[in-house]
Amino acid sequence: MEYQWNWGVFLLPSAVNDGTYLDWMFAGLKTTLALSLSAWVIALLVGAVVGVLRTAPHRGLSFAATAYVEMFRNIPLLVQLFFWYFVLPEMLPAAVGDAFKAMNPVAQQFIAAMVCLGFFTSARVAEQVRSGINALPRGQKNAGLALGLTLPQTYRHVMLPMAFRLVVPPLTSEFLNVFKNSAVCSTIGLLELAAQGRQLVDYTAQPYESFVAVTVAYLAINVVVMLLMRKTEALVRVPGYLGGK
Amino acid sequence: MITIDKVSKHYGNFQVLTDCSTHVNKGEVVVVCGPSGSGKSTLIKCVNGLEPFQQGDIHVNGTSVGAPKTNLSKLRAHVGMVFQHFELFPHMTIRDNLGLAQIKVLKRDKDEAAEKGMYFLDRVGLKAHAHKFPGQLSGGQQQRVAIARALAMDPICMLFDEPTSALDPEMINEVLDVMTELAQEGMTMMCVTHEMGFAKRVAHRVIFMDHGKIVEDDSKEAFFANPRSERAQQFLAKILQH
Numbered sequence: 001m002e003y004q005w006n007w008g009v010f011l012l013p014s015a016v017n018d019g020t021y022l023d024w025m026f027a028g029l030k031t032t033l034a035l036s037l038s039a040w041v042i043a044l045l046v047g048a049v050v051g052v053l054r055t056a057p058h059r060g061l062s063f064a065a066t067a068y069v070e071m072f073r074n075i076p077l078l079v080q081l082f083f084w085y086f087v088l089p090e091m092l093p094a095a096v097g098d099a100f101k102a103m104n105p106v107a108q109q110f111i112a113a114m115v116c117l118g119f120f121t122s123a124r125v126a127e128q129v130r131s132g133i134n135a136l137p138r139g140q141k142n143a144g145l146a147l148g149l150t151l152p153q154t155y156r157h158v159m160l161p162m163a164f165r166l167v168v169p170p171l172t173s174e175f176l177n178v179f180k181n182s183a184v185c186s187t188i189g190l191l192e193l194a195a196q197g198r199q200l201v202d203y204t205a206q207p208y209e210s211f212v213a214v215t216v217a218y219l220a221i222n223v224v225v226m227l228l229m230r231k232t233e234a235l236v237r238v239p240g241y242l243g244g245k
Numbered sequence: 246m247i248t249i250d251k252v253s254k255h256y257g258n259f260q261v262l263t264d265c266s267t268h269v270n271k272g273e274v275v276v277v278c279g280p281s282g283s284g285k286s287t288l289i290k291c292v293n294g295l296e297p298f299q300q301g302d303i304h305v306n307g308t309s310v311g312a313p314k315t316n317l318s319k320l321r322a323h324v325g326m327v328f329q330h331f332e333l334f335p336h337m338t339i340r341d342n343l344g345l346a347q348i349k350v351l352k353r354d355k356d357e358a359a360e361k362g363m364y365f366l367d368r369v370g371l372k373a374h375a376h377k378f379p380g381q382l383s384g385g386q387q388q389r390v391a392i393a394r395a396l397a398m399d400p401i402c403m404l405f406d407e408p409t410s411a412l413d414p415e416m417i418n419e420v421l422d423v424m425t426e427l428a429q430e431g432m433t434m435m436c437v438t439h440e441m442g443f444a445k446r447v448a449h450r451v452i453f454m455d456h457g458k459i460v461e462d463d464s465k466e467a468f469f470a471n472p473r474s475e476r477a478q479q480f481l482a483k484i485l486q487h
Contacts, residue, residue, distance in 0.1 A: 137330060137332070139328050139329075139330050139332040140332055140334070142290075142295050142326075142328065142332065143326075143328060143332035143333075143334070144334075145295060145317075145318070145321060146293060146295060146321055146324075146325075146326035146328075146395075147321065147322070147345070147346035147350065147394070147395075147398065148318050148319065148321045148322025148323070148346055148350040148351075148398065149318065149345075149346055149349060149350060150318045153349055153350075157334075157345055157349065158334050158345075161334075161336045162334075162335060162336055165336065238335050238336045238378060238380065239377070239378040239380060239381055240335075240377075240378050240379065240380020240381040240382075241335045241336075241378070241379075241380040
């Protein structure tokens with residue numbers, strides 16, 4: 001039997017009559033974008049703090065930060081996701097757990113997915129930030145301190161601005177990874193892009209069209225991210241330094 | 246102004262400084278020299294607490310550097326330091342390099358900081374470069390900016406850690422000229438340097454270090470005319486040959 005291509009499938013009204021199948025795809029795309037972007041914000045904020053702490057001249061702090069990174073980096077994303085979604089609500093104080101479980105299921109899935117993806121990615125961002133800080137000439141820190149700046153001020157005004165510039169390229173690939181990893185969140189039932197694609201297959205038996213559409217959507221996201229980060233890189237380029245003019 | 250009293254420092258088993266004692270009086274220029282690895286850079290970094298030390302103490306203007314309760318940031322704000330590799334902040338314009346600590350540490354307002362910065366930039370002959378970034382200047386120019394940056398904090402003394410070692414030969418003099426001028430104005434200075442010509446012209450005293458110990462600590466006349474230790478004699482013989 002030959003495969004029956006039908007690109008018109010996207011314009012058909014969906015089986016449950018809530019718009020077309022194309023609307024499904026866009027709903028999935030929107031969820032993927034919202035999930036990934038919010039997770040990225042968490043990852044950047046937490047990652048920056050943890051990355052800085054890893055370089056802190058304080059045994060306890062740097063140990064805690066290292067433990068954090070190793071934990072989130074070395075447990076598979078899928079396992080972490082199940083932990084946040086299935087296990088943690090049971091371990092929380094009853095009031096909090098119940099409040100979570102009383103929420104609309106889509107919100108539950110979204111929050112668990114966002115937190116999971118955010119923390120998972122934050123460990124990777126932390127490593128990038130740490131390597132950026134370590135790549136700076138050692139004298140920069142001394143120069144800041146010698147002027148009377150405190151250590152936090154030296155990080156804030158002297159080291160981090162350069163460290164972040166250095167790690168824009170590796171952060172680009174982490175940013176891309178957030179979008180790709182977000183597909184894992186379909187396993188807890190969150191209807192993001194990949195899940196919508198699979199649902200479309202179930203309802204229409206048109207897998208090729210569906211997965212081509214999903215692929216194109218992911219590609220489009222990644223092209224936009226890449227352009228955005230390239231723009232960022234150019235914007236923060238320092239004259240006379242590292243390829244700047 | 247600076248009193249170094251029996252300072253010793255080690256990294257693990259490796260002894261970097263052994264029982265170093267000396268002092269720098271107000272208005273005095275002291276040159277610290279010695280072979281590489283002799284601990285001179287480490288010693289000067291101990292003065293403003295950038296390097297911790299295990300024994301002894303250092304007092305700068307009466308404040309103990311070693312005491313745990315000393316606010317080192319506050320002390321460093323008034324002790325200028327110039328580094329071998331300039332260490333300007335590459336992401337800031339020259340003007341902002343000079344302004345940062347004035348604003349964040351001394352709490353000067355922006356205009357005052359800019360004005361002060363421009364005054365010292367003018368003094369090192371680089372007023373026209375205020376809008377540029379460090380990477381756009383030559384090494385000699387960057388080092389002069391670094392000196393201006395330290396001076397803008399109104400330091401009570403200046404520490405120089407091999408300020409000309411990373412420079413092309415033709416740029417060394419422009420930096421030494423600025424330092425000489427500073428010395429003539431009566432700035433208290435402690436300079437780690439191999440520039441013996443500078444030491445001869447400008448220094449009041451010369452300290453010679455070897456293997457983490459202060460081997461000679463004498464007036465420059467005595468040091469150059471008649472170094473007491475054999476090690477210093479060898480050092481001078483080699484360094485003054487060319």
